Amino acid sequence: MTDQQNQQPAPRHGDDRGARSFETLAIHAGQEADPLTGAVVPPIYQVSTYKQDGVGGLRGGYEYSRSANPTRTALEENLAALEGGRRGLAFASGLAAEDCLLRTLLVPGDHVVIPDDAYGGTFRLFSKVAERWGVEWSVADTSDPAAVRAELRPRTKVIWVETPSNPLLGITDIAAVADVARSAGARLVVDNTFASPYLQQPLALGADVVVHSTTKYMGGHSDVVGGALVVSDPDLGDELAFHQNAMGAVAGPFDSWLVLRGIKTLAVRMDRHSANATRVAELLVAHPKVTEVYYPGLPGHAGHEVAAKQMRAFGGMVSFRVAGGEQAAVDVCDRARLFTLGESLGGVESLIEHPGRMTHASTAGSALEVPADLVRLSVGIEAVDDLLADLSQALA
Ligand SMILES: *Cc1c(COP(=O)(O)O)cnc(C)c1O
Numbered sequence: 001m002t003d004q005q006n007q008q009p010a011p012r013h014g015d016d017r018g019a020r021s022f023e024t025l026a027i028h029a030g031q032e033a034d035p036l037t038g039a040v041v042p043p044i045y046q047v048s049t050y051k052q053d054g055v056g057g058l059r060g061g062y063e064y065s066r067s068a069n070p071t072r073t074a075l076e077e078n079l080a081a082l083e084g085g086r087r088g089l090a091f092a093s094g095l096a097a098e099d100c101l102l103r104t105l106l107v108p109g110d111h112v113v114i115p116d117d118a119y120g121g122t123f124r125l126f127s128k129v130a131e132r133w134g135v136e137w138s139v140a141d142t143s144d145p146a147a148v149r150a151e152l153r154p155r156t157k158v159i160w161v162e163t164p165s166n167p168l169l170g171i172t173d174i175a176a177v178a179d180v181a182r183s184a185g186a187r188l189v190v191d192n193t194f195a196s197p198y199l200q201q202p203l204a205l206g207a208d209v210v211v212h213s214t215t216k217y218m219g220g221h222s223d224v225v226g227g228a229l230v231v232s233d234p235d236l237g238d239e240l241a242f243h244q245n246a247m248g249a250v251a252g253p254f255d256s257w258l259v260l261r262g263i264k265t266l267a268v269r270m271d272r273h274s275a276n277a278t279r280v281a282e283l284l285v286a287h288p289k290v291t292e293v294y295y296p297g298l299p300g301h302a303g304h305e306v307a308a309k310q311m312r313a314f315g316g317m318v319s320f321r322v323a324g325g326e327q328a329a330v331d332v333c334d335r336a337r338l339f340t341l342g343e344s345l346g347g348v349e350s351l352i353e354h355p356g357r358m359t360h361a362s363t364a365g366s367a368l369e370v371p372a373d374l375v376r377l378s379v380g381i382e383a384v385d386d387l388l389a390d391l392s393q394a395l396a
Helices: 022-028 070-083 094-105 120-133 145-150 174-184 234-247 253-263 266-285 304-310 325-335 384-395
Strands: 087-091 111-115 136-140 156-162 187-191 209-213 227-231 290-294 317-322 351-353 374-378
Touching (some): 070 087, 070 253, 094 120, 094 227, 094 234, 120 136, 136 145, 145 174, 156 174, 266 317, 266 384, 317 325, 325 351
Parallel strands (some): 111 136, 111 156, 187 209
Antiparallel strands (some): 087 227, 209 227, 317 374, 351 374
């Protein structure tokens, strides 16, 4: 690796971004008008290599697009601004970001505390991949900081939190678990995919690393797969950038452009997702065929107060259990018409799925197994009355 590869290309944002509000940063951070043409949107630099003005004479730090690409730089600066961090890094998928993070922070023999409710692919990465390389893990209910503390070992290097969690919408007090991590000399990683930085900013609450599947709310239109890491510590940022380049699972220029375009409307989308999900949760709570509703916006939710403290609104994800067990839950999924039956989440369109057989099949038989009668909704931004009508007929 040359010095140039470790060097971050010149920033394209002004120095005053700290003074700007989220909605403004979402549209402008990292995205000055193109210096050559004035294009108001960062061009898709669909290119692998860059002409050098003499050996080592790089223009703006660009040398090879695995190391850095201007469209990706725009996204990475935007991500750092939105999370209030110093360094953002964009990857080919959320799991690629997680893999890079694990291999940067951990060596064989190290230990990680993982949550008892998490994205199935994250659990699979620890249990089926990292474990083979000698990384140890144990499970804690991260909504209880004392339970996290009880899992600490001498070689605990990372505490991993998802809040709200997938699919049970559990809430972890980020500031409280950050205290546990700090006292143990471990790093706190927060998967902020469900909330997005508009609703929740973990770095300001003491987290060391924010993880995103930008496939979800950041992209927001179910048309791209991507991932991201954001950190405050510039040294950790450099280490991650080294590994990102050394391992190579970077976001491509077009994918970076799609995520940037999605982010411009993140704030308005999250407001509407949250408003629609609140109405959906209220309908489900009152429904005789629904035995339990998981939505942190409900006053009866175990994490409601912590969520109200650390989130701007409660997001667009709602899960519920159906009377009659697994088959009844599967039937609700099959009968939905406007809610599209499919995996993933966070797009403008509403989705419905059965976690036990779909997104979370990899947790079967583990401490992270999900209830068989569970249905998960990603509530979109359609007219809410249409969504309520569809759920009523699917449950009838
Ligand atoms: C989807 C998801 C991931 C994984 O991201 P990919 O982009 O699918 O690789 C990680 N965490 C959460 C919470 C997710 O929903």
